[in-house]
Amino acid sequence: MFEKLKNKIKSTHFVENYGRMLPYVRPYLFRAIIAVLITIPIGAMDAVIAWSLKPYMDVVMVEKSAVATWYIPILIIIFSCLQSGLSYMATYLNTWVGRKIANDVKLDLFDKLMHYDAGFFDKKTSGDIIFRFNNDVDLACNGLLSNMKLFTTRLFSSISLIFVLFYNSWQLAIIAVIVLLGALYPLTTVRRRINSIMNQSVFSGSAVVTHYNETFSGNRIISSYNLYDYQHNRFQETLKSVFKLGMKMVQRTGILSPLMHFVVSLGIAAVIWTGSHLIVTHQITSGNFVSFIAALIMLYNPIKSIGNNYNNVQMSFMAMERVFELMEGLPKIHDNAGAVVLRCVKQGIEYKDVSFEYIKGKPVLKHVNLEAKVGQTIALVGNSGGGKTTLVNLLPRFYDVTSGQILIDGTDIRHYTLQSLRDNISVVFQDNFLFSGTIRENIMLGNENATEEDVKKAVEGACLSEFVNSLDKGLDTYIGERGVLLSGGQKQRIAIARAFIKNAPIVILDEATSALDNKSELIVQQAIDNLMADRTVFVIAHRLSTVRHADKIVVINYGQIVEMGTHEELVNKDDGVYASLYKAQLK
Numbered sequence: 001m002f003e004k005l006k007n008k009i010k011s012t013h014f015v016e017n018y019g020r021m022l023p024y025v026r027p028y029l030f031r032a033i034i035a036v037l038i039t040i041p042i043g044a045m046d047a048v049i050a051w052s053l054k055p056y057m058d059v060v061m062v063e064k065s066a067v068a069t070w071y072i073p074i075l076i077i078i079f080s081c082l083q084s085g086l087s088y089m090a091t092y093l094n095t096w097v098g099r100k101i102a103n104d105v106k107l108d109l110f111d112k113l114m115h116y117d118a119g120f121f122d123k124k125t126s127g128d129i130i131f132r133f134n135n136d137v138d139l140a141c142n143g144l145l146s147n148m149k150l151f152t153t154r155l156f157s158s159i160s161l162i163f164v165l166f167y168n169s170w171q172l173a174i175i176a177v178i179v180l181l182g183a184l185y186p187l188t189t190v191r192r193r194i195n196s197i198m199n200q201s202v203f204s205g206s207a208v209v210t211h212y213n214e215t216f217s218g219n220r221i222i223s224s225y226n227l228y229d230y231q232h233n234r235f236q237e238t239l240k241s242v243f244k245l246g247m248k249m250v251q252r253t254g255i256l257s258p259l260m261h262f263v264v265s266l267g268i269a270a271v272i273w274t275g276s277h278l279i280v281t282h283q284i285t286s287g288n289f290v291s292f293i294a295a296l297i298m299l300y301n302p303i304k305s306i307g308n309n310y311n312n313v314q315m316s317f318m319a320m321e322r323v324f325e326l327m328e329g330l331p332k333i334h335d336n337a338g339a340v341v342l343r344c345v346k347q348g349i350e351y352k353d354v355s356f357e358y359i360k361g362k363p364v365l366k367h368v369n370l371e372a373k374v375g376q377t378i379a380l381v382g383n384s385g386g387g388k389t390t391l392v393n394l395l396p397r398f399y400d401v402t403s404g405q406i407l408i409d410g411t412d413i414r415h416y417t418l419q420s421l422r423d424n425i426s427v428v429f430q431d432n433f434l435f436s437g438t439i440r441e442n443i444m445l446g447n448e449n450a451t452e453e454d455v456k457k458a459v460e461g462a463c464l465s466e467f468v469n470s471l472d473k474g475l476d477t478y479i480g481e482r483g484v485l486l487s488g489g490q491k492q493r494i495a496i497a498r499a500f501i502k503n504a505p506i507v508i509l510d511e512a513t514s515a516l517d518n519k520s521e522l523i524v525q526q527a528i529d530n531l532m533a534d535r536t537v538f539v540i541a542h543r544l545s546t547v548r549h550a551d552k553i554v555v556i557n558y559g560q561i562v563e564m565g566t567h568e569e570l571v572n573k574d575d576g577v578y579a580s581l582y583k584a585q586l587k
Contacts, residue, residue: 127206179267379547434483446502
């Protein structure tokens with residue numbers, strides 16, 4: 001049994017987990033140590049009450065004298081007050097240290113999250129992120145010192161109570177300790193019982209959060225399509241899954257506490273039977289027996305409920321392991337060894353035999369070769385899903401090429417630092433994300449050190465002046481979460497102003513006007529034209545009239561470049577793909 005218990009403790013990586021947390025505990029080490037040390041007298045004082053019953057029983061109940069034990073009730077009150085005060089202090093310090101550690105871990109994980117590649121977010125839901133990066137941290141860190149408090153309190157309480165047991169009767173104490181070990185034996189199976197369920201529980205819990213997030217973000221779609229029943233049924237199925245997993249957890253671990261209760265009851269019965277014989281044979285006094293029984297019950301009572309506590313301890317350890325799995329993971333897109341800083345773009349950009357696939361064996365881009373000289377505008381057109389967006393997403397390394405190279409000034413972009421590479425690229429998406437806050441704050445995200453004059457020029461360049469001047473608070477107007485209080489055209493122009501103020505030499509425009517009405521498109525197109533001036537531009541457009549003046553138009557179908565040239569060259573090409581698309585749009 002001891003060997004199995006040893007292996008099981010080893011499997012929980014107790015020492016390793018606490019060792020991993022040490023750098024986060026170190027800044028608060030003094031308070032953490034105090035919080036743990038306080039638990040020693042809290043546990044040890046449990047023995048005072050049990051010990052005091054021996055003289056009380058022998059003197060008061062047997063000898064019928066109360067004078068010699070007048071101090072015992074007062075002693076019990078004093079020790080109980082001390083124990084209560086120390087327990088409050090331990091709880092307060094544990095909570096303070098636990099939350100401080102949790103905040104530090106969350107901050108590091110948040111930084112880690114921001115640096116994950118786009119492929120990571122493609123495979124995760126918002127619920128997954130919240131559970132893995134937030135809830136697991138709370139479970140791990142709040143349980144860190146709470147588990148330590150529980151462990152040390154129970155340990156020193158047990159040691160002091162076992163001392164009282166042997167003080168009163170070594171024969172009964174041996175029986176009690178054997179039963180205690182038997183009651184603790186089922187705990188060796190806890191981790192195996194809950195291990196398979198925990199991962200499923202995390203997944204189901206994250207699915208619940210995802211439903212709430214989708215309902216928040218998609219509330220207008222739900223209303224306009226009357227998706228109430230659809231959403232209700234999906235959420236109901238998820239709740240059923242969570243319920244089933246919760247019941248499985250009870251089925252696998254709920255028997256532990258009742259089983260331990262039964263074993264403890266056997267121990268108490270054995271002690272009473274043996275103790276009666278020892279009293280009758282005058283080997284122990286009545287006071288010894290009562291003191292022993294009190295200490296035994298105080299020792300056994302926590303054991304009967306420790307099954308549930310131990311479940312929580314194991315869950316905390318497993319959450320800790322998941323947290324450090326994230327902490328120690330390396331994002332797929334990262335700075336390579338010896339990466340250099342990209343100062344500026346002097347010559348141009350070249351896609352050299354580039355292939356890419358999201359899913360292994362299913363290429364999205366196939367042997368693409370493309371060159372863009374400094375100051376040129378490259379327009380990417382073609383069928384939906386042909387790989388245009390993927391092609392431009394490879395440039396700022398949202399993804400890395402599967403094979404081939406992307407070169408800037410003859411150097412593979414993987415040899416530049418990520419920060420310097422992205423500092424030289426501005427991106428305006430079809431659906432630009434705006435942060436909650438003011439218009440000014442969202443614009444200045446492009447350059448936090450921008451002056452008021454820089455902001456003014458960016459606003460003018462993005463054709464925002466008239467709109468901003470019509471607002472009571474101007475640039476300091478709050479726009480709501482994700483810019484919900486703005487129109488599509490206004491959002492786009494704020495995104496363009498953000499790109500203006502960044503002043504990067506390379507600009508990517510990913511169908512920046514496709515979701516706008518004609519009037520908004522004209523205004524946004526003017527802002528885009530201003531942004532494109534004197535920059536190297538990659539523009540994806542579905543309206544071919546907006547790219548007629550591009551230096552080079554590239555037609556991409558099914559992951560391959562099928563045509564390349566100027567508008568005049570391509571539109572006059574017999575049976576050309578671009579010519580067919582252009583004529584179709586004119587009609």
